[in-house]
Amino acid sequence: MGRQIDIDRLASQIIAGSRGALARGITLAESTRPRDALLSDELLQKLPAKPNSIRVGISGVPGAGKSTFIETLGMYLVERGHRVAVLAIDPSSERSGGSVLGDKTRMQRLSIDERAYVRPSPTRGTLGGVSARTFEAIRVCEGAGYDIVLVETVGVGQSETVVADLVDVTMALFVAGAGDSLQGIKRGILEVIDLLVINKADSVGEERALQAAAEYRGALRLMRGQAIPVMAMSGLTGSGVAEVWQTTLERHGSASVAEVRALQRTRHFERALVEELSALARETEKHAEMTTSVTAGTLSPRAAARALRDQLVAST
Numbered sequence: 235m236g237r238q239i240d241i242d243r244l245a246s247q248i249i250a251g252s253r254g255a256l257a258r259g260i261t262l263a264e265s266t267r268p269r270d271a272l273l274s275d276e277l278l279q280k281l282p283a284k285p286n287s288i289r290v291g292i293s294g295v296p297g298a299g300k301s302t303f304i305e306t307l308g309m310y311l312v313e314r315g316h317r318v319a320v321l322a323i324d325p326s327s328e329r330s331g332g333s334v335l336g337d338k339t340r341m342q343r344l345s346i347d348e349r350a351y352v353r354p355s356p357t358r359g360t361l362g363g364v365s366a367r368t369f370e371a372i373r374v375c376e377g378a379g380y381d382i383v384l385v386e387t388v389g390v391g392q393s394e395t396v397v398a399d400l401v402d403v404t405m406a407l408f409v410a411g412a413g414d415s416l417q418g419i420k421r422g423i424l425e426v427i428d429l430l431v432i433n434k435a436d437s438v439g440e441e442r443a444l445q446a447a448a449e450y451r452g453a454l455r456l457m458r459g460q461a462i463p464v465m466a467m468s469g470l471t472g473s474g475v476a477e478v479w480q481t482t483l484e485r486h487g488s489a490s491v492a493e494v495r496a497l498q499r500t501r502h503f504e505r506a507l508v509e510e511l512s513a514l515a516r517e518t519e520k521h522a523e524m525t526t527s528v529t530a531g532t533l534s535p536r537a538a539a540r541a542l543r544d545q546l547v548a549s550t
């Protein structure tokens with residue numbers, strides 16, 4: 235975004251429903267350039283906040299059926315009068331592309347539906363970066379009038395806990411019939427989810443899927459000390475999808491969304507603060523000097539950080 239942007243104009247175009255403007259707004263929110271970050275802040279101030287929106291995170295190992303499920307669920311929701319935005323995040327920056335084409339073919343109907351907006355490519359980068367930028371992108375979508383935002387988490391591992399900090403309700407898709415070792419399950423995900431879904435129940439038969447669901451239900455109760463819903467569905471055939479949405483809504487209704495979002499904002503602030511302050515420190519000559527001393531072993535890391543902090547304080 236090298237050219238001058240008229241933020242007032244962009245905001246009114248987004249509010250008026252321009253998809254091109256929405257795409258530009260999200261690009262601004264996702265940009266890593268400091269100048270764009272300022273513009274993005276300005277844009278968000280001009281867009282209406284939507285405290286009643288529903289933000290749902292959908293995670294699962296590659297191939298678990300996330301995009302296929304989002305296509306089915308998204309169509310179900312738009313047909314009931316909702317406007318649905320779909321974003322994807324990929325905090326495992328090593329993983330190379332491929333999902334873009336995948337999403338176009340998996341979300342064939344939703345991606346061309348007027349009532350939906352599917353962001354074609356996932357936000358990539360470091361965990362913290364992806365998280366802060368997607369948090370803003372969600373708000374841009376809501377400002378454009380989308381009342382439901384679905385966030386697909388591409389990749390495995392830590393990314394699932396990141397998505398939990400972005401949304402109101404987090405669900406994980408497991409593949410029916412695949413053993414735990416195949417799922418690559420990290421304890422982290424089981425600790426943060428509001429709902430576990432055994433997907434592709436069509437491929438193993440309903441009975442086996444229900445049995446697996448019962449086992450996970452027991453394991454989750456032990457681990458979390460409370461009942462976490464576990465359901466079986468097929469994102470492909472649509473069987474069980476309406477029930478999964480119903481349960482998602484129940485979880486959304488039972489959580490104090492305003493409180494959850496307030497906590498998330500606080501955590502995003504803390505992270506942004508660390509980023510901003512360390513960026514400030516890195517700009518100084520003292521930073522290079524302290525790095526040299528720490529590397530040489532002549533100064534402890536903490537003493538070096540303190541010395542740098544003292545200099546920053548003295549210079550303000």
Ligand SMILES: Nc1nc2c(ncn2[C@@H]2O[C@H](COP(=O)(O)OP(=O)(O)OP(=O)(O)O)[C@@H](O)[C@H]2O)c(=O)[nH]1
Pocket residue numbers: 294295296297298299300301302303333336340388389433434435436437467468469470471
């Ligand atoms: N039998 C069956 N196959 C499914 C179901 N859902 C998805 N699939 C198939 O599983 C494969 C992967 O589906 P995707 O929806 O692309 O999975 P994903 O989790 O989005 O994958 P990534 O974006 O690469 O992480 C495709 O071949 C789908 O057709 C289902 O409910 N039942």
Ligand SMILES: [Mg+2]
Pocket residue numbers: 300301302333336337386
């Ligand atoms: Mg996908």
